[in-house]
Amino acid sequence: MLRTLHIAILRNAALLVPAPERGEWLAEWKAELCYVSHDATHFCLGSFRDALWLRRKSFSARRAFSLDSPLRCVLFLALPAASSFLLAFGLPSRELFMPLFSPQGEDQFAFGCFWLCFESLLVLLTLNPLGLGEYPANRYAPALIIRLRRWVFLAIKIALLPLIFMFASIALLPIFPPALWILFFGWIAGFRWALADQKQRCAVCLRLLSNPTRIGSPTQSILGWYGTELVCTRGHGMLYVPGAPTSWCSTQRWQYLDPTRSSLLPQAVTRRGAVPRL
Amino acid sequence: MASESRLSHTAAIILQSIDAGHAYGFSVMEETGLPSGTVYPALRRLERDGLIRSQWESEKIAETDQRPPRKYYRITRTGKATLAASQKRYPLLARLFPVHAEEKA
Numbered sequence: 001m002l003r004t005l006h007i008a009i010l011r012n013a014a015l016l017v018p019a020p021e022r023g024e025w026l027a028e029w030k031a032e033l034c035y036v037s038h039d040a041t042h043f044c045l046g047s048f049r050d051a052l053w054l055r056r057k058s059f060s061a062r063r064a065f066s067l068d069s070p071l072r073c074v075l076f077l078a079l080p081a082a083s084s085f086l087l088a089f090g091l092p093s094r095e096l097f098m099p100l101f102s103p104q105g106e107d108q109f110a111f112g113c114f115w116l117c118f119e120s121l122l123v124l125l126t127l128n129p130l131g132l133g134e135y136p137a138n139r140y141a142p143a144l145i146i147r148l149r150r151w152v153f154l155a156i157k158i159a160l161l162p163l164i165f166m167f168a169s170i171a172l173l174p175i176f177p178p179a180l181w182i183l184f185f186g187w188i189a190g191f192r193w194a195l196a197d198q199k200q201r202c203a204v205c206l207r208l209l210s211n212p213t214r215i216g217s218p219t220q221s222i223l224g225w226y227g228t229e230l231v232c233t234r235g236h237g238m239l240y241v242p243g244a245p246t247s248w249c250s251t252q253r254w255q256y257l258d259p260t261r262s263s264l265l266p267q268a269v270t271r272r273g274a275v276p277r278l
Numbered sequence: 279m280a281s282e283s284r285l286s287h288t289a290a291i292i293l294q295s296i297d298a299g300h301a302y303g304f305s306v307m308e309e310t311g312l313p314s315g316t317v318y319p320a321l322r323r324l325e326r327d328g329l330i331r332s333q334w335e336s337e338k339i340a341e342t343d344q345r346p347p348r349k350y351y352r353i354t355r356t357g358k359a360t361l362a363a364s365q366k367r368y369p370l371l372a373r374l375f376p377v378h379a380e381e382k383a
Contacts, residue, residue: 029318031346032304043307046314053319057326 016051070206084167133252161190202232290364329357
């Protein structure tokens with residue numbers, strides 16, 4: 001009975017341990033428990049401190065602010081949008097800005113925002129191409145609805161970006177009149193980032209691609225392909241980014257992979273969480 | 279060198295205990311009198327800093343003794359250097375484990 005309670009304590013503490021280390025962690029604590037002859041409950045309760053330490057260790061600032069998953073990326077944009085909205089309309093500074101929100105002022109302001117967005121779009125078109133690369137469907141391509149998620153994700157990003165800069169400029173306008181230019185330049189920078197971010201994501205799971213590998217050499221571009229290959233750690237596909245656009249490879253190209261290849265990739269290996277035995 | 283200066287008294291005691299041959303967590307606990315919630319996180323920190331190295335016991339040996347396999351810890355070369363520095367910093371550290379002191383002599 002008591003043994004069951006101790007195992008239950010350890011299992012509960014194990015929930016705090018990061019998943020890849022959990023199996024080995026629990027095996028160690030269970031093995032140690034076998035040698036504890038007295039005060040085993042106190043011993044098991046110590047496992048929470050150990051588990052918390054492992055959890056803290058796994059939580060690095062780099063990972064916390066990583067935009068690897070699409071949800072994190074959307075939250076990364078939604079939070080500043082919400083914050084700038086609160087700053088714009090929830091603070092006393094809003095009172096200074098009230099005259100603008102007369103019916104006439106509202107129209108003028110909306111027209112100004114629209115005009116700035118339009119102008120920044122013109123600048124964007126001249127600054128960089130809007131193409132996202134080629135994503136030819138093959139037999140391993142997922143269903144259309146999954147492929148459409150990529151466009152929905154891009155649309156959400158593009159919709160949130162002007163809101164951030166618009167609310168930020170409204171919040172700053174009472175104290176900094178040229179703040180409306182934040183909308184103009186912010187939107188240009190934000191849109192460029194949204195496109196660049198979209199190009200580096202898996203077409204299926206929308207996670208950021210990893211393991212960039214340089215292939216070939218610029219001096220041998222006539223004889224063979226050169227550029228960078230990126231891979232989805234979940235094995236959904238590979239992205240080929242040409243080092244220099246050629247007539248036969250002018251833009252980046254995505255290739256859906258055979259699902260059996262996922263077993264070769266690191267994410268699939270760590271998911272097994274095997275306990276090493278020497 | 280950075281890890282040498284950062285080693286706390288508790289971590290130094292645990293490192294000394296491992297160097298003395300107490301190779302697994304519960305043994306370190308019994309020897310040092312420290313609670314499990316202190317010993318195991320300290321072992322992880324020492325391993326992260328490269329001062330000790332862990333190794334799972336062979337399943338065959340554990341099966342022969344009819345017990346689950348244990349995770350053993352061993353001090354590394356860096357660990358030994360750090361321990362030597364810690365012994366200078368905490369002069370009473372070496373006296374905590376007289377067996378080891380005799381072995382050294």
